[in-house]
Amino acid sequence: MKAIVQDRYGSADVLEFRDIEEPTAGENDVLVRVRAAGCGPDVWHIMAGEPYMARLALGLRGPKIAVRGWDVAGIVEAVGANVQDLRPGDEVMGTAEQGSFAELTVTPADRVVLKPAGISFEQAAAVPVSGVTALRAVRDEAQVKPGQDVVVIGAAGGVGSFAVQIAKAFGANVTGVCSTGKADLVRSIGADDVIDYTREDFTDASRRWDAIIDTAGRRPLSQLRRALTEKGTLVIVGGDGGGRWTGGFFRGVLRAPVVSLFVGQRLRGLATKLEDRQNLNDLTQLMESGAVKPVIDRTYPLIEAPDAIRYLAEGHPAGKIVVTV
Numbered sequence: 001m002k003a004i005v006q007d008r009y010g011s012a013d014v015l016e017f018r019d020i021e022e023p024t025a026g027e028n029d030v031l032v033r034v035r036a037a038g039c040g041p042d043v044w045h046i047m048a049g050e051p052y053m054a055r056l057a058l059g060l061r062g063p064k065i066a067v068r069g070w071d072v073a074g075i076v077e078a079v080g081a082n083v084q085d086l087r088p089g090d091e092v093m094g095t096a097e098q099g100s101f102a103e104l105t106v107t108p109a110d111r112v113v114l115k116p117a118g119i120s121f122e123q124a125a126a127v128p129v130s131g132v133t134a135l136r137a138v139r140d141e142a143q144v145k146p147g148q149d150v151v152v153i154g155a156a157g158g159v160g161s162f163a164v165q166i167a168k169a170f171g172a173n174v175t176g177v178c179s180t181g182k183a184d185l186v187r188s189i190g191a192d193d194v195i196d197y198t199r200e201d202f203t204d205a206s207r208r209w210d211a212i213i214d215t216a217g218r219r220p221l222s223q224l225r226r227a228l229t230e231k232g233t234l235v236i237v238g239g240d241g242g243g244r245w246t247g248g249f250f251r252g253v254l255r256a257p258v259v260s261l262f263v264g265q266r267l268r269g270l271a272t273k274l275e276d277r278q279n280l281n282d283l284t285q286l287m288e289s290g291a292v293k294p295v296i297d298r299t300y301p302l303i304e305a306p307d308a309i310r311y312l313a314e315g316h317p318a319g320k321i322v323v324t325v
Contacts, residue, residue: 023106025079026106035121039071039300040129049062071259072095093113094112101305101323111276127294135279139170147173153177156179161320168290176194178223211235214235298322303325
């Protein structure tokens with residue numbers, strides 16, 4: 001089968017479109033014929049091997065798993081002997097640790113759910129990593145409640161566009177922070193207010209929010225804390241920003257919880273992970289209700305996946321980038 005693979009860390013130039021052996025499903029797995037795969041910062045980080053500390057888990061000299069991509073949407077080809085609730089022909093979405101930039105992939109059955117009938121494979125592929133990361137940030141870490149004031153930084157991005165919609169679905173008053181050209185998009189997905197960060201410093205303490213969902217990964221904690229209420233919550237999503245050794249993980253996963261011990265505000269870091277079925281089902285319900293809709297910036301065919309990652313690295317896409325197979 002055809003797949004996008006890499007043998008060493010580096011830029012998108014290390015990615016190759018070539019034939020590899022077809023995978024087979026284990027007892028608890030499903031074999032999925034991929035129709036679309038999401039392309040987000042998680043793909044770039046693994047490709048580049050940055051931050052360097054991540055190589056302790058990914059592989060020191062090159063990634064242990066050669067095929068790129070985590071998000072997957074497609075059709076079940078075969079199921080393992082222990083899988084009872086899925087069958088060949090089912091349309092599914094979820095995450096694939098063995099890589100989704102390929103014609104076929106294998107993943108544990110509990111990491112996929114049935115694709116909602118009302119969305120396309122491309123839309124479904126935008127959901128698992130970015131959508132559930134946003135759900136965890138808004139619901140589990142920020143614990144957003146009706147009537148609260150919430151600001152989403154990077155509101156037009158893959159995670160941010162989901163965070164805006166989820167916070168609105170939970171009854172919050174949502175402010176989106178984005179660049180000038182993306183303001184209309186952020187309003188269209190439900191933001192009550194939009195701040196253009198190129199023209200206004202929302203951390204100048206003139207306004208305060210009950211929760212900040214930071215998906216952009218650049219501003220110091222001291223600035224963000226000025227924009228929080230005394231008992232507010234800051235959730236830093238992902239590992240962007242920072243240096244090559246620790247990246248944004250130092251600010252979010254390491255430093256924020258320590259600072260939180262000495263102040264009244266709750267400061268949290270949230271790392272991307274492969275999602276389980278429960279969170280995917282919760283997000284599916286939000287989509288089926290019409291409260292959440294995936295936002296797609298561009299799609300690329302599988303052979304052009306390196307170009308998709310180059311586009312991702314150029315700046316901040318409006319929504320998610322998707323690779324079609």
